Amino acid sequence: MGDYNAFQFNDGLVDLIGTIKGTPTPADQVVLASTDLVNPDLVNLIDGISATQRYSFVFDGSHQVLDHILVNQNANAKLSRFSIARVDADFPEVYRSDANRPERISDHDAPVAYFLFTDVTAPVAICKPASVTLVNGTATITASDINNGSNDECSNVTLSVSQTSFDCTDIGANTVTLTVTDAAGNTATCNATVTVVGVVPSCSITAVPTNNIYTGGVPTNIYLGYGPQSVTLNNTPVGGGPFTYSWSGSNLSCTTCEDPVFTPTTQGVYNFTVTVTNSYGCTTTCSITICVLDIRVPGTNGKKVYLCHAPPENPANTSTLEVSVNAVAEHLADHAGDKLGQCGQDPCAPAMIVKNISNKLKLVIPPSLKVAVLPNPSKTAFTLTLQSESELPVNLRILDLNGKEISRLGNLSANSIIRIGDNLRTGFYLAEIVQGQERKIVKLVKIQ
Numbered sequence: 001m002g003d004y005n006a007f008q009f010n011d012g013l014v015d016l017i018g019t020i021k022g023t024p025t026p027a028d029q030v031v032l033a034s035t036d037l038v039n040p041d042l043v044n045l046i047d048g049i050s051a052t053q054r055y056s057f058v059f060d061g062s063h064q065v066l067d068h069i070l071v072n073q074n075a076n077a078k079l080s081r082f083s084i085a086r087v088d089a090d091f092p093e094v095y096r097s098d099a100n101r102p103e104r105i106s107d108h109d110a111p112v113a114y115f116l117f118t119d120v121t122a123p124v125a126i127c128k129p130a131s132v133t134l135v136n137g138t139a140t141i142t143a144s145d146i147n148n149g150s151n152d153e154c155s156n157v158t159l160s161v162s163q164t165s166f167d168c169t170d171i172g173a174n175t176v177t178l179t180v181t182d183a184a185g186n187t188a189t190c191n192a193t194v195t196v197v198g199v200v201p202s203c204s205i206t207a208v209p210t211n212n213i214y215t216g217g218v219p220t221n222i223y224l225g226y227g228p229q230s231v232t233l234n235n236t237p238v239g240g241g242p243f244t245y246s247w248s249g250s251n252l253s254c255t256t257c258e259d260p261v262f263t264p265t266t267q268g269v270y271n272f273t274v275t276v277t278n279s280y281g282c283t284t285t286c287s288i289t290i291c292v293l294d295i296r297v298p299g300t301n302g303k304k305v306y307l308c309h310a311p312p313e314n315p316a317n318t319s320t321l322e323v324s325v326n327a328v329a330e331h332l333a334d335h336a337g338d339k340l341g342q343c344g345q346d347p348c349a350p351a352m353i354v355k356n357i358s359n360k361l362k363l364v365i366p367p368s369l370k371v372a373v374l375p376n377p378s379k380t381a382f383t384l385t386l387q388s389e390s391e392l393p394v395n396l397r398i399l400d401l402n403g404k405e406i407s408r409l410g411n412l413s414a415n416s417i418i419r420i421g422d423n424l425r426t427g428f429y430l431a432e433i434v435q436g437q438e439r440k441i442v443k444l445v446k447i448q
Protein backbone atom coordinates (compact mmCIF):
# COMPACT_ATOMS: atom_id res chain seq x y z
CA MET A 1 0.00 0.00 0.00
CA GLY A 2 1.19 3.49 -0.54
CA ASP A 3 2.03 6.49 -2.69
CA TYR A 4 4.05 4.62 -5.28
CA ASN A 5 4.16 7.58 -7.66
CA ALA A 6 3.87 4.95 -10.37
CA PHE A 7 1.13 3.86 -12.78
CA GLN A 8 -0.49 0.46 -12.66
CA PHE A 9 0.97 -0.26 -16.10
CA ASN A 10 4.38 -0.07 -17.78
CA ASP A 11 5.42 3.52 -18.54
CA GLY A 12 8.26 2.29 -20.83
CA LEU A 13 11.02 3.29 -18.45
CA VAL A 14 10.22 1.02 -15.55
CA ASP A 15 7.26 -1.22 -14.65
CA LEU A 16 7.26 -0.55 -10.89
CA ILE A 17 3.79 -1.86 -9.97
CA GLY A 18 4.09 -4.84 -12.35
CA THR A 19 7.39 -5.79 -10.68
CA ILE A 20 5.90 -5.46 -7.17
CA LYS A 21 2.87 -7.50 -8.21
CA GLY A 22 5.17 -10.23 -9.55
CA THR A 23 4.21 -9.69 -13.20
CA PRO A 24 7.12 -7.59 -14.57
CA THR A 25 6.98 -6.43 -18.18
CA PRO A 26 9.25 -8.47 -20.50
CA ALA A 27 12.78 -6.93 -20.86
CA ASP A 28 12.31 -6.00 -24.55
CA GLN A 29 9.43 -3.61 -23.65
CA VAL A 30 11.02 -1.59 -20.79
CA VAL A 31 14.29 0.27 -20.23
CA LEU A 32 14.83 -0.93 -16.66
CA ALA A 33 13.71 -4.55 -16.60
CA SER A 34 13.33 -6.88 -13.65
CA THR A 35 13.06 -10.59 -13.22
CA ASP A 36 9.89 -12.02 -11.59
CA LEU A 37 10.58 -11.62 -7.89
CA VAL A 38 7.12 -12.36 -6.43
CA ASN A 39 5.23 -15.63 -6.44
CA PRO A 40 2.38 -16.06 -6.02
CA ASP A 41 1.56 -12.77 -7.64
CA LEU A 42 -0.20 -9.93 -5.81
CA VAL A 43 -3.47 -8.28 -6.79
CA ASN A 44 -3.74 -4.51 -7.36
CA LEU A 45 -7.14 -3.57 -6.00
CA ILE A 46 -7.44 -0.63 -8.43
CA ASP A 47 -7.95 -3.19 -11.20
CA GLY A 48 -11.22 -4.25 -9.60
CA ILE A 49 -13.13 -0.96 -9.85
CA SER A 50 -14.62 0.78 -12.87
CA ALA A 51 -12.19 2.58 -15.20
CA THR A 52 -13.82 5.96 -14.58
CA GLN A 53 -12.99 5.71 -10.90
CA ARG A 54 -9.36 4.71 -11.42
CA TYR A 55 -7.67 7.97 -10.42
CA SER A 56 -6.10 9.29 -7.25
CA PHE A 57 -4.24 12.27 -8.69
CA VAL A 58 -4.91 14.92 -11.32
CA PHE A 59 -1.85 16.15 -13.24
CA ASP A 60 -2.51 19.13 -15.47
CA GLY A 61 -6.10 17.95 -15.95
CA SER A 62 -5.03 14.36 -16.63
CA HIS A 63 -6.47 11.75 -14.24
CA GLN A 64 -4.10 9.01 -13.17
CA VAL A 65 -3.47 6.49 -10.39
CA LEU A 66 -0.31 6.91 -8.32
CA ASP A 67 -1.63 5.30 -5.13
CA HIS A 68 -2.15 1.58 -4.88
CA ILE A 69 -3.07 -1.19 -2.49
CA LEU A 70 -1.62 -4.56 -3.43
CA VAL A 71 -2.75 -7.68 -1.56
CA ASN A 72 -2.13 -11.40 -1.73
CA GLN A 73 -4.84 -13.90 -2.68
CA ASN A 74 -5.78 -14.63 0.93
CA ALA A 75 -6.43 -10.97 1.72
CA ASN A 76 -8.21 -10.52 -1.62
CA ALA A 77 -10.60 -13.31 -0.60
CA LYS A 78 -11.57 -11.26 2.49
CA LEU A 79 -12.04 -8.00 0.53
CA SER A 80 -15.51 -6.55 1.00
CA ARG A 81 -15.05 -3.08 -0.56
CA PHE A 82 -12.40 -0.95 -2.27
CA SER A 83 -12.78 2.71 -3.13
CA ILE A 84 -10.88 5.98 -3.58
CA ALA A 85 -11.72 8.59 -0.94
CA ARG A 86 -12.52 11.72 -2.96
CA VAL A 87 -11.22 14.36 -0.56
CA ASP A 88 -8.23 15.90 -2.32
CA ALA A 89 -7.55 15.47 -6.05
CA ASP A 90 -10.81 17.02 -7.29
CA PHE A 91 -10.60 20.15 -5.11
CA PRO A 92 -8.76 23.40 -5.91
CA GLU A 93 -5.29 23.93 -4.52
CA VAL A 94 -6.44 27.08 -2.71
CA TYR A 95 -8.25 24.95 -0.10
CA ARG A 96 -4.95 23.52 1.13
CA SER A 97 -4.14 26.70 3.12
CA ASP A 98 -7.78 27.40 4.18
CA ALA A 99 -8.17 26.35 7.82
CA ASN A 100 -11.96 26.20 7.37
CA ARG A 101 -11.87 23.63 4.52
CA PRO A 102 -10.93 19.99 5.20
CA GLU A 103 -10.43 19.18 1.49
CA ARG A 104 -7.15 19.26 -0.41
CA ILE A 105 -4.98 18.53 2.61
CA SER A 106 -2.96 16.62 0.03
CA ASP A 107 -2.99 16.51 -3.79
CA HIS A 108 -3.56 12.72 -3.69
CA ASP A 109 -6.80 10.88 -2.94
CA ALA A 110 -6.44 7.98 -0.54
CA PRO A 111 -7.37 4.42 -1.55
CA VAL A 112 -9.43 2.66 1.13
CA ALA A 113 -9.95 -1.11 1.38
CA TYR A 114 -12.30 -2.96 3.73
CA PHE A 115 -11.65 -6.56 4.73
CA LEU A 116 -14.19 -8.76 6.49
CA PHE A 117 -12.81 -11.49 8.72
CA THR A 118 -15.24 -14.19 9.88
CA ASP A 119 -14.72 -16.33 12.98
CA VAL A 120 -14.97 -19.94 11.87
CA THR A 121 -13.15 -21.45 14.85
CA ALA A 122 -15.12 -23.21 17.54
CA PRO A 123 -14.73 -21.99 21.11
CA VAL A 124 -13.07 -24.11 23.79
CA ALA A 125 -15.52 -25.77 26.22
CA ILE A 126 -14.13 -26.64 29.65
CA CYS A 127 -16.36 -28.27 32.28
CA LYS A 128 -16.06 -28.98 35.96
CA PRO A 129 -18.21 -31.22 38.19
CA ALA A 130 -20.84 -29.80 40.53
CA SER A 131 -22.79 -31.02 43.53
CA VAL A 132 -26.24 -29.88 44.63
CA THR A 133 -28.43 -30.91 47.55
CA LEU A 134 -32.18 -31.38 47.21
CA VAL A 135 -34.32 -28.91 49.15
CA ASN A 136 -38.08 -29.52 49.15
CA GLY A 137 -37.40 -32.21 46.57
CA THR A 138 -35.67 -30.01 44.00
CA ALA A 139 -32.28 -28.52 43.20
CA THR A 140 -31.13 -26.28 40.35
CA ILE A 141 -27.86 -25.33 38.67
CA THR A 142 -26.86 -22.68 36.17
CA ALA A 143 -24.39 -23.12 33.33
CA SER A 144 -21.75 -21.22 35.24
CA ASP A 145 -21.84 -23.89 37.98
CA ILE A 146 -20.22 -26.39 35.60
CA ASN A 147 -18.17 -23.94 33.50
CA ASN A 148 -14.46 -24.04 34.15
CA GLY A 149 -13.20 -21.19 31.98
CA SER A 150 -14.68 -21.93 28.54
CA ASN A 151 -13.47 -19.32 26.03
CA ASP A 152 -13.09 -18.27 22.40
CA GLU A 153 -10.13 -16.69 20.65
CA CYS A 154 -12.26 -14.02 18.95
CA SER A 155 -15.22 -13.15 21.14
CA ASN A 156 -17.00 -13.59 24.40
CA VAL A 157 -18.97 -16.81 24.76
CA THR A 158 -22.48 -17.59 25.89
CA LEU A 159 -23.24 -20.70 27.95
CA SER A 160 -26.19 -23.03 28.12
CA VAL A 161 -26.73 -26.29 29.99
CA SER A 162 -28.80 -29.35 29.06
CA GLN A 163 -30.47 -29.71 32.47
CA THR A 164 -30.93 -27.09 35.16
CA SER A 165 -33.52 -28.68 37.44
CA PHE A 166 -33.19 -31.90 39.42
CA ASP A 167 -35.54 -33.85 41.67
CA CYS A 168 -35.66 -36.99 43.81
CA THR A 169 -35.46 -39.19 40.70
CA ASP A 170 -32.05 -37.67 39.87
CA ILE A 171 -30.26 -38.55 43.11
CA GLY A 172 -26.66 -39.55 42.40
CA ALA A 173 -24.51 -38.80 39.36
CA ASN A 174 -26.05 -37.06 36.33
CA THR A 175 -24.27 -36.27 33.09
CA VAL A 176 -25.02 -32.72 32.01
CA THR A 177 -23.87 -31.09 28.76
CA LEU A 178 -22.51 -27.53 28.67
CA THR A 179 -22.83 -25.81 25.28
CA VAL A 180 -20.47 -22.89 24.60
CA THR A 181 -21.30 -20.51 21.71
CA ASP A 182 -19.10 -17.71 20.30
CA ALA A 183 -20.33 -14.48 18.73
CA ALA A 184 -20.26 -16.03 15.24
CA GLY A 185 -22.43 -18.95 16.36
CA ASN A 186 -19.69 -21.58 16.50
CA THR A 187 -20.33 -24.06 19.32
CA ALA A 188 -18.47 -26.57 21.44
CA THR A 189 -19.71 -28.85 24.21
CA CYS A 190 -18.35 -30.71 27.21
CA ASN A 191 -19.98 -33.01 29.76
CA ALA A 192 -19.96 -32.49 33.50
CA THR A 193 -21.07 -34.77 36.29
CA VAL A 194 -23.66 -33.15 38.52
CA THR A 195 -24.07 -35.05 41.77
CA VAL A 196 -27.52 -34.63 43.32
CA VAL A 197 -27.39 -35.22 47.06
CA GLY A 198 -30.52 -36.64 48.63
CA VAL A 199 -32.26 -39.82 49.77
CA VAL A 200 -35.58 -41.33 48.76
CA PRO A 201 -37.18 -42.64 51.93
CA SER A 202 -38.93 -45.95 52.39
CA CYS A 203 -41.49 -46.98 54.95
CA SER A 204 -43.38 -49.94 56.30
CA ILE A 205 -46.43 -50.22 58.52
CA THR A 206 -47.17 -52.92 61.03
CA ALA A 207 -50.40 -53.28 62.93
CA VAL A 208 -49.87 -53.39 66.70
CA PRO A 209 -53.06 -54.24 68.64
CA THR A 210 -53.46 -52.17 71.77
CA ASN A 211 -53.58 -55.26 73.97
CA ASN A 212 -52.49 -58.88 73.79
CA ILE A 213 -55.83 -60.61 74.26
CA TYR A 214 -55.81 -63.64 72.00
CA THR A 215 -58.45 -63.50 69.26
CA GLY A 216 -57.13 -66.11 66.85
CA GLY A 217 -56.98 -63.37 64.23
CA VAL A 218 -54.05 -61.56 62.72
CA PRO A 219 -52.97 -58.13 64.02
CA THR A 220 -54.86 -56.38 61.20
CA ASN A 221 -58.16 -57.85 62.41
CA ILE A 222 -60.33 -56.14 64.97
CA TYR A 223 -63.36 -57.88 66.46
CA LEU A 224 -65.83 -55.35 67.82
CA GLY A 225 -66.94 -56.82 71.12
CA TYR A 226 -63.87 -58.83 72.02
CA GLY A 227 -60.12 -58.36 72.28
CA PRO A 228 -58.21 -55.22 71.28
CA GLN A 229 -60.65 -52.55 70.07
CA SER A 230 -58.01 -50.38 68.48
CA VAL A 231 -54.71 -50.83 66.71
CA THR A 232 -51.59 -48.69 66.42
CA LEU A 233 -50.44 -48.26 62.81
CA ASN A 234 -46.73 -48.43 63.56
CA ASN A 235 -45.01 -46.72 60.68
CA THR A 236 -41.26 -47.24 60.28
CA PRO A 237 -39.71 -44.63 57.98
CA VAL A 238 -36.14 -45.05 56.77
CA GLY A 239 -33.80 -42.69 54.93
CA GLY A 240 -33.14 -38.98 55.21
CA GLY A 241 -35.00 -38.14 58.43
CA PRO A 242 -36.38 -36.22 60.18
CA PHE A 243 -39.69 -37.00 58.52
CA THR A 244 -43.13 -35.53 58.22
CA TYR A 245 -46.26 -37.62 57.75
CA SER A 246 -49.62 -37.28 56.10
CA TRP A 247 -52.14 -40.04 56.73
CA SER A 248 -55.38 -40.66 54.88
CA GLY A 249 -58.14 -42.80 56.29
CA SER A 250 -60.87 -42.46 58.89
CA ASN A 251 -61.01 -42.82 62.67
CA LEU A 252 -57.32 -42.10 63.25
CA SER A 253 -56.02 -40.46 66.43
CA CYS A 254 -53.88 -38.10 64.33
CA THR A 255 -53.10 -37.57 60.65
CA THR A 256 -49.65 -35.93 60.79
CA CYS A 257 -48.04 -38.15 63.42
CA GLU A 258 -45.80 -41.15 62.83
CA ASP A 259 -47.92 -43.85 64.48
CA PRO A 260 -51.63 -43.06 64.67
CA VAL A 261 -54.11 -45.25 66.53
CA PHE A 262 -57.15 -46.54 64.65
CA THR A 263 -60.28 -47.04 66.75
CA PRO A 264 -63.21 -48.26 64.65
CA THR A 265 -66.82 -48.02 65.65
CA THR A 266 -68.39 -49.96 62.81
CA GLN A 267 -67.60 -53.09 60.86
CA GLY A 268 -65.80 -52.72 57.56
CA VAL A 269 -62.58 -52.74 55.63
CA TYR A 270 -60.42 -49.69 56.31
CA ASN A 271 -57.54 -48.62 54.11
CA PHE A 272 -54.85 -46.29 55.39
CA THR A 273 -52.06 -44.65 53.44
CA VAL A 274 -49.24 -42.55 54.80
CA THR A 275 -47.08 -40.23 52.72
CA VAL A 276 -43.66 -39.91 54.32
CA THR A 277 -41.55 -36.86 53.42
CA ASN A 278 -37.92 -36.65 54.50
CA SER A 279 -35.56 -33.73 55.06
CA TYR A 280 -34.70 -33.57 51.35
CA GLY A 281 -38.37 -33.27 50.42
CA CYS A 282 -38.44 -36.74 48.88
CA THR A 283 -41.52 -38.84 49.53
CA THR A 284 -42.79 -42.38 49.64
CA THR A 285 -46.10 -43.93 50.56
CA CYS A 286 -47.12 -47.04 52.49
CA SER A 287 -50.51 -48.57 52.99
CA ILE A 288 -52.20 -51.01 55.34
CA THR A 289 -55.68 -52.48 55.49
CA ILE A 290 -57.47 -53.18 58.77
CA CYS A 291 -60.48 -55.47 58.75
CA VAL A 292 -63.12 -54.92 61.39
CA LEU A 293 -65.80 -57.52 62.18
CA ASP A 294 -68.66 -56.73 64.55
CA ILE A 295 -69.25 -59.94 66.56
CA ARG A 296 -71.46 -58.44 69.25
CA VAL A 297 -74.75 -60.28 69.78
CA PRO A 298 -77.48 -57.66 69.42
CA GLY A 299 -79.50 -56.97 72.54
CA THR A 300 -76.90 -58.30 74.99
CA ASN A 301 -75.36 -54.93 75.77
CA GLY A 302 -71.94 -56.16 74.76
CA LYS A 303 -72.00 -59.12 77.13
CA LYS A 304 -72.18 -61.81 74.47
CA VAL A 305 -70.38 -62.32 71.19
CA TYR A 306 -70.69 -64.80 68.33
CA LEU A 307 -68.22 -67.63 68.11
CA CYS A 308 -67.96 -70.32 65.47
CA HIS A 309 -67.40 -73.56 67.30
CA ALA A 310 -65.62 -76.50 65.66
CA PRO A 311 -66.07 -79.65 67.79
CA PRO A 312 -62.66 -81.29 68.31
CA GLU A 313 -64.05 -84.70 67.41
CA ASN A 314 -65.66 -83.41 64.22
CA PRO A 315 -64.11 -80.04 63.29
CA ALA A 316 -65.95 -79.82 60.00
CA ASN A 317 -69.29 -79.72 61.78
CA THR A 318 -69.16 -76.11 62.91
CA SER A 319 -71.92 -74.16 64.64
CA THR A 320 -72.40 -70.53 65.65
CA LEU A 321 -72.60 -70.00 69.41
CA GLU A 322 -73.54 -66.92 71.43
CA VAL A 323 -70.86 -66.89 74.08
CA SER A 324 -70.40 -64.71 77.12
CA VAL A 325 -67.39 -62.48 76.68
CA ASN A 326 -65.95 -64.01 79.84
CA ALA A 327 -65.98 -67.47 78.27
CA VAL A 328 -64.38 -66.61 74.95
CA ALA A 329 -60.77 -67.05 76.08
CA GLU A 330 -61.44 -70.55 77.28
CA HIS A 331 -63.17 -71.55 74.05
CA LEU A 332 -60.34 -70.28 71.89
CA ALA A 333 -57.73 -71.93 74.08
CA ASP A 334 -59.44 -75.29 74.26
CA HIS A 335 -60.68 -75.68 70.72
CA ALA A 336 -58.15 -75.02 67.99
CA GLY A 337 -60.87 -74.83 65.37
CA ASP A 338 -62.99 -72.20 67.13
CA LYS A 339 -63.09 -68.74 65.60
CA LEU A 340 -64.55 -65.41 66.64
CA GLY A 341 -67.65 -64.39 64.71
CA GLN A 342 -70.44 -66.32 63.12
CA CYS A 343 -69.53 -69.35 61.06
CA GLY A 344 -68.67 -68.35 57.54
CA GLN A 345 -68.10 -64.77 58.64
CA ASP A 346 -64.48 -63.67 58.39
CA PRO A 347 -63.13 -60.23 59.23
CA CYS A 348 -62.47 -59.68 55.51
CA ALA A 349 -60.33 -61.12 52.80
CA PRO A 350 -56.74 -61.40 53.95
CA ALA A 351 -54.90 -58.15 53.64
CA MET A 352 -53.35 -57.19 50.36
CA ILE A 353 -49.59 -57.16 50.29
CA VAL A 354 -48.32 -53.80 49.09
CA LYS A 355 -44.80 -53.86 47.78
CA ASN A 356 -43.01 -50.57 47.37
CA ILE A 357 -41.13 -50.92 44.11
CA SER A 358 -40.18 -47.25 44.05
CA ASN A 359 -41.58 -44.01 45.31
CA LYS A 360 -43.69 -43.77 42.16
CA LEU A 361 -44.82 -47.31 41.42
CA LYS A 362 -46.70 -49.70 43.62
CA LEU A 363 -47.46 -53.29 42.96
CA VAL A 364 -50.43 -54.76 44.75
CA ILE A 365 -50.28 -58.51 45.06
CA PRO A 366 -53.34 -60.43 46.18
CA PRO A 367 -52.96 -62.90 49.02
CA SER A 368 -50.96 -65.70 47.65
CA LEU A 369 -50.10 -68.39 50.18
CA LYS A 370 -51.02 -71.78 48.78
CA VAL A 371 -50.67 -75.04 50.73
CA ALA A 372 -51.03 -78.51 49.27
CA VAL A 373 -50.79 -81.72 51.37
CA LEU A 374 -50.04 -85.16 49.94
CA PRO A 375 -50.88 -87.80 50.79
CA ASN A 376 -53.75 -87.11 53.14
CA PRO A 377 -54.77 -89.37 54.84
CA SER A 378 -51.27 -90.77 55.21
CA LYS A 379 -49.79 -93.87 56.83
CA THR A 380 -46.35 -92.29 57.20
CA ALA A 381 -45.61 -88.60 56.70
CA PHE A 382 -47.34 -85.63 55.03
CA THR A 383 -45.68 -83.61 52.32
CA LEU A 384 -46.62 -79.93 52.47
CA THR A 385 -45.95 -77.86 49.36
CA LEU A 386 -45.86 -74.12 50.11
CA GLN A 387 -46.23 -71.58 47.34
CA SER A 388 -46.36 -67.81 47.78
CA GLU A 389 -45.81 -64.57 45.89
CA SER A 390 -44.60 -63.09 49.16
CA GLU A 391 -41.07 -63.65 50.42
CA LEU A 392 -42.08 -63.45 54.07
CA PRO A 393 -41.03 -66.48 56.16
CA VAL A 394 -43.60 -69.13 57.01
CA ASN A 395 -44.31 -70.51 60.50
CA LEU A 396 -45.91 -73.93 60.91
CA ARG A 397 -47.58 -75.53 63.95
CA ILE A 398 -49.15 -78.96 64.31
CA LEU A 399 -52.00 -79.04 66.80
CA ASP A 400 -54.18 -81.84 68.05
CA LEU A 401 -57.91 -81.36 67.89
CA ASN A 402 -57.89 -79.93 71.42
CA GLY A 403 -55.69 -77.13 70.22
CA LYS A 404 -52.63 -78.48 71.98
CA GLU A 405 -49.45 -77.75 70.15
CA ILE A 406 -47.54 -80.91 69.23
CA SER A 407 -44.70 -79.42 67.24
CA ARG A 408 -43.71 -76.23 65.45
CA LEU A 409 -41.37 -75.20 62.65
CA GLY A 410 -40.32 -71.57 62.22
CA ASN A 411 -38.81 -69.43 59.48
CA LEU A 412 -39.59 -71.76 56.61
CA SER A 413 -38.94 -70.55 53.09
CA ALA A 414 -42.02 -69.12 51.38
CA ASN A 415 -41.68 -71.59 48.54
CA SER A 416 -40.63 -74.95 49.89
CA ILE A 417 -41.62 -78.58 50.36
CA ILE A 418 -41.76 -79.81 53.96
CA ARG A 419 -42.14 -83.33 55.30
CA ILE A 420 -44.03 -83.48 58.60
CA GLY A 421 -45.90 -85.92 60.76
CA ASP A 422 -43.61 -89.00 60.72
CA ASN A 423 -44.05 -89.50 64.44
CA LEU A 424 -47.74 -88.70 64.73
CA ARG A 425 -49.98 -91.39 66.07
CA THR A 426 -53.15 -92.39 64.29
CA GLY A 427 -55.77 -89.63 64.51
CA PHE A 428 -56.83 -86.15 63.40
CA TYR A 429 -54.52 -83.14 63.54
CA LEU A 430 -54.47 -79.54 62.39
CA ALA A 431 -51.57 -77.91 60.59
CA GLU A 432 -51.56 -74.12 61.04
CA ILE A 433 -49.49 -72.29 58.44
CA VAL A 434 -48.91 -68.55 58.98
CA GLN A 435 -47.17 -66.19 56.61
CA GLY A 436 -47.31 -62.50 57.46
CA GLN A 437 -50.99 -61.71 57.77
CA GLU A 438 -52.14 -64.87 56.03
CA ARG A 439 -53.15 -67.97 57.96
CA LYS A 440 -54.17 -71.36 56.63
CA ILE A 441 -55.45 -74.36 58.57
CA VAL A 442 -55.19 -77.82 57.01
CA LYS A 443 -56.64 -80.93 58.57
CA LEU A 444 -54.26 -83.91 58.64
CA VAL A 445 -55.47 -87.52 59.00
CA LYS A 446 -52.96 -90.14 60.13
CA ILE A 447 -54.07 -93.75 59.49
CA GLN A 448 -52.62 -97.19 60.18
Ligand SMILES: [Ca+2]
Nearest residue numbers: 022036038039
Ligand atom coordinates in the same frame (compact mmCIF):
# COMPACT_ATOMS: atom_id res chain seq x y z
CA1 LIG B 1 5.23 -13.69 -10.41
Ligand SMILES: [Ca+2]
Nearest residue numbers: 119121152182
Ligand atom coordinates in the same frame (compact mmCIF):
# COMPACT_ATOMS: atom_id res chain seq x y z
CA1 LIG C 1 -14.50 -18.64 17.53
Ligand SMILES: [Ca+2]
Nearest residue numbers: 234235236259
Ligand atom coordinates in the same frame (compact mmCIF):
# COMPACT_ATOMS: atom_id res chain seq x y z
CA1 LIG D 1 -43.03 -45.99 64.40
